[in-house]
Amino acid sequence: MLLCGVFISIFVRYNSTMRKEILKKVKRIVIKIGSRVLTCDDNGLDSALIGGLAGEVSHFRKKGYEIVIVSSGAVAAGRKELGLGDRPRTIPQKQAAAAIGQSKLMRAYEEAFAGHEIKVAQLLLTRDDLANRLRFLNARATIDTLLDCGIIPIINENDTVVVDEIKFGDNDNLSALVTNLVEAQLLVILTDIDGFYSADPRTDPDARLIHLVSAITREVERAAGGSASTVGTGGMATKVAAAKKVGKSGVSTLMINGKTPGNLERALTGDEVGTLFLPADTSLNRRKHWIAYTLRPVGRIIVDNGAREVLARHGRSLLPSGVVRVEGKFDRGACVRVCGPDGTEFARGIADYSSREIELIHGRKSGEIEQILGYRYGDDIIHRDNLVVL
Ligand SMILES: Nc1ncnc2c1ncn2[C@@H]1O[C@H](COP(=O)(O)OP(=O)(O)O)[C@@H](O)[C@H]1O
Ligand SMILES: N[C@@H](CCC(=O)OP(=O)(O)O)C(=O)O
Numbered sequence: 001m002l003l004c005g006v007f008i009s010i011f012v013r014y015n016s017t018m019r020k021e022i023l024k025k026v027k028r029i030v031i032k033i034g035s036r037v038l039t040c041d042d043n044g045l046d047s048a049l050i051g052g053l054a055g056e057v058s059h060f061r062k063k064g065y066e067i068v069i070v071s072s073g074a075v076a077a078g079r080k081e082l083g084l085g086d087r088p089r090t091i092p093q094k095q096a097a098a099a100i101g102q103s104k105l106m107r108a109y110e111e112a113f114a115g116h117e118i119k120v121a122q123l124l125l126t127r128d129d130l131a132n133r134l135r136f137l138n139a140r141a142t143i144d145t146l147l148d149c150g151i152i153p154i155i156n157e158n159d160t161v162v163v164d165e166i167k168f169g170d171n172d173n174l175s176a177l178v179t180n181l182v183e184a185q186l187l188v189i190l191t192d193i194d195g196f197y198s199a200d201p202r203t204d205p206d207a208r209l210i211h212l213v214s215a216i217t218r219e220v221e222r223a224a225g226g227s228a229s230t231v232g233t234g235g236m237a238t239k240v241a242a243a244k245k246v247g248k249s250g251v252s253t254l255m256i257n258g259k260t261p262g263n264l265e266r267a268l269t270g271d272e273v274g275t276l277f278l279p280a281d282t283s284l285n286r287r288k289h290w291i292a293y294t295l296r297p298v299g300r301i302i303v304d305n306g307a308r309e310v311l312a313r314h315g316r317s318l319l320p321s322g323v324v325r326v327e328g329k330f331d332r333g334a335c336v337r338v339c340g341p342d343g344t345e346f347a348r349g350i351a352d353y354s355s356r357e358i359e360l361i362h363g364r365k366s367g368e369i370e371q372i373l374g375y376r377y378g379d380d381i382i383h384r385d386n387l388v389v390l
Contacts (some may be wrong), residue, residue, distance in 0.1 A: 015211055015272050015276070016270055016271065016272050018212075018276075019270040019271075019272065019276055020270035022186070022252050022276075023186070023268065023269075023270050025185060026065070026186045027064070027065060027066060027185060028065070028066040028067075028068070028147075028182060028184040028185055028186075029065055029066070029184055029185070029186045029187075029188060029268075030067075030068045030070060030178050030179045030182065030184045030186070030187050030188070031057065031067060031068070031069050031070070031188045031190065031264070032069075032070040032071075032072075032171060032172065032174075032175035032187065032188070032189045032190065032242075033053070033070070033071045033072065033073070033190045033258055034072050034171070034189070034190060034192065034258065035072040035073045035076045036191065036192035037049070037190050037191060037192055037258035038050060038071070038073040038076065038077075038105075039073065039076045039077070044077065044080060045073065045076075045077045045104060045105065047108055047111075047112070049258075049259065050108050050109065050112045051115070052261050053112070053190075053258065053264065054109065054112035054113045054115070054116060054118075055115075055116065056262070056264040056265045057069070057113075057152065057264070058113065058118050059265060060265075060268055061118060061152065062116075065268075066147045066184075067152055068143060068147070068152070068153050068155065068178060068182055068184065069109075069120075069153070069155065070154075070155045070156070070171055070174055070178055071105060071109070071154050071155070071156055071171075072156065072171045073101065073105050073156075074097070074101035074102040074105050074159055075088065075094055075097045075098050075101055076101065077100070077101030077102075077104045077105050077108075078096070078097035078099065078101025078102070078104065079097040079101070081097075081100045081101075082096055082097050082100065084097075091163070094159065095159055095161075098159035098160055099159075099160045102122075102124070102156065102159070105156070106120070106122050106154065109154055113152065118150070118151075118152060119149075119150075119151045119152070120151065120153075120154050121146050121151050121152070121154065122153075122154055122156075123139070123142070123143070123153055123155045123156075124155075124156055124157070124158035125155060125157060125158060125168075125174070126157065126158050126162050126167075126168075127162075127167060127168050127294070127296065130177055130181060130294045131295050131296055133290075136181065136290065136294070139181060140182060143181070143182050144182075147182075155174070155178055156171070156174075157171060157174055169238070170238045172189065172238035172239045172242040173238060173242060173245075175187060175189065176241075176242035176243075176245040176246050176293070177245075177293060177294050179246045179249075179251055180245075180246070180249055180286055180289045180290060180293070183286060184251065185251060186251060186252055186253075187242065187246045187251060187252075187253045187254070188253070188254045188255075188256065188264070188267065189239050189242065189243075189253060189254070189255045189256075190256060190258025191239065191255060191256075191257065191258060192257065192258070192259055193257060194209055194256075194257045194260075194273075194274060195209050195210065195211070195255050195257070195274035195275035196209075196210050196213060196220075196223075196224070196236065196240070196255055196275040197209055197210065197223070198210060198223055199223055199225075200225040200236065203225075210275055211272055211274075211275060211276065212275070212276050212278070213275060213276070213277045213278065214278045215278070215280070216240060216243060216247065216277065216280075220240060221237070221241075223236075224236035224237040224239070224240040225237060239255060240277075243255070243277035244277075244280075245289075245293050246279070247277060247278070247280045248279075248280055248282075248283065248284050248289060248292070249279075249283055249284050249285070249286060249289045250279045250280075250283035251279055252276060252277060252278055252279055253276070253277040254267050254274055254276055254277075255274050255275045255277070256273050256274030256275075257273075257274065260273075284388060288388045291335060291348060291349065291350060291386060292348050292388040292390060295335035295348075295350075296335065297335045297336055297337045298328060298330045298334050298335065298336065299326065299327060299328030299329065299330040299334060299336045299337070299351075300326070300327040300328060300336060300337045300338075300339050300345075301318070301325075301326050301327075301337070301338050301339070301351070301358065301381065301382075302324045302325045302326070302327070302339050302340075302343065303318065303323055303324060303338060303339070303340065303341075304322055304323075304324050304341060305340070306322060307319070307321075308322075308340045308346060310322075311338065311346075311347055311387065311389065312346055312347065312389050315384055315389075316384055317379070317381075317382060317383045317384040317387065318338065318349070318380060318381045318387065319366055319379060319380060319381065320358070320361040320362055320364050320365070320366060320368075320369065320381055321363060321364065321365055321366070323358060323362035323363065323381060324341065324362070324363070325362065326358040326359055326362065328355060329355050330351065330354060330355045331354050332351060332352060332353055332354045332357070332377065333350060333351070333352075334350070334354075335348060335349070335350055335351075336348070336349060336350075336351050336382075338382065338387070345390065346389060346390060347387055347389045348387075348388050348390060349382035349383075349386050349388060350382065350386040351381060351382055352378055352381060352382060352383060352386075353377065353381055357373060358381060360372055360373060361373065361381075362381075366379035366380070
């Protein structure tokens with residue numbers, strides 16, 4: 001028992017030292033705030049809580065940190081106004097609620113930050129905006145300019161126009177993609193629970209709070225369940241997925257309870273609150289991260305075992321000779337899934353040839369491409385610079 005206590009206290013100290021080391025290298029932070037954090041029991045926005053958070057964010061902003069907020073809460077803030085009872089059910093109802101709630105949400109932030117003489121700006125994004133490289137770079141330039149002017153960008157999904165195909169899905173995912181977009185060094189996820197538990201504490205009384213997740217393994221993913229909330233969409237599973245995505249570009253994630261006053265400030269000074277997810281050992285550059293997680297794959301290329309081996313283990317380009325077949329219709333430049341002979345996706349990349357062209361050249365030598373097509377773009381179906389092993 002005593003030994004266990006000693007071990008815990010050494011671990012807490014180690015964890016806290018590590019947090020401080022990570023925080024030392026942080027200048028730009030993305031803070032994601034969930035719907036359940038921002039709303040009170042009667043489901044309106046909790047302006048006292050937003051006021052408190054604005055105070056904590058302003059404190060760090062004035063210390064020189066650059067802060068980007070990804071905020072949920074539009075649907076929750078607007079649904080009462082629609083008079084539809086506890087929850088908008090159809091997609092148009094949700095979109096109508098978001099249209100009402102988004103302006104309420106921004107007004108609440110504007111008022112809260114005005115008290116600290118800080119201005120805010122609204123950005124509403126769809127997945128298509130970030131999947132298009134030019135719009136991605138434009139969004140980044142806008143955010144950089146706002147940050148240079150000391151303004152806090154507040155980002156949400158453009159709920160009123162999105163349909164499933166162009167949806168980020170949830171704001172946990174959006175916050176991970178924004179972290180990559182703005183090249184932040186830390187993602188902080190504020191939710192309504194103290195961090196990541198060994199199981200959902202709402203259903204499992206034995207669930208333990210885990211302060212440090214050094215690798216996002218299958219067990220970690222299995223422990224993360226969905227949301228019980230009527231206003232949120234993600235649950236813990238999407239938060240863990242977000243931590244995994246940013247971890248692939250070397251960024252840590254802190255998940256803390258956003259309902260507890262002062263928690264954000266404590267977490268950003270290195271106290272052991274919530275859960276710290278460490279990044280993966282291998283880190284993708286930003287462009288590869290964008291290919292792997294922001295682009296929407298539109299087709300599949302099935303490769304043989306030899307090609308799978310050289311792509312996955314040796315980082316080579318995909319040549320026509322290793323391709324067994326192509327599925328789906330896509331143009332040159334499309335993002336595609338690369339799958340092994342059993343159909344399991346193991347990589348993603350940008351194809352240098354269209355599906356129609358790949359149908360003609362698969363299984364052949366690169367030297368034969370010109371003879372078969374009458375032209376050639378290069379030797380590879382996917383060049384290694386455009387290929388990411390997942
Ligand atoms: N392993 C877990 N640890 C912590 N919370 C979990 C876990 N599995 C599921 N959950 C649930 O996830 C919820 C948080 O997600 P969600 O309701 O989407 O919040 P938010 O609005 O902040 O995005 C928690 O309230 C909890 O019930
Ligand atoms: N864009 C939606 C939020 C969707 C969402 O992911 O919510 P949450 O799980 O609370 O982060 C809104 O503003 O209501």
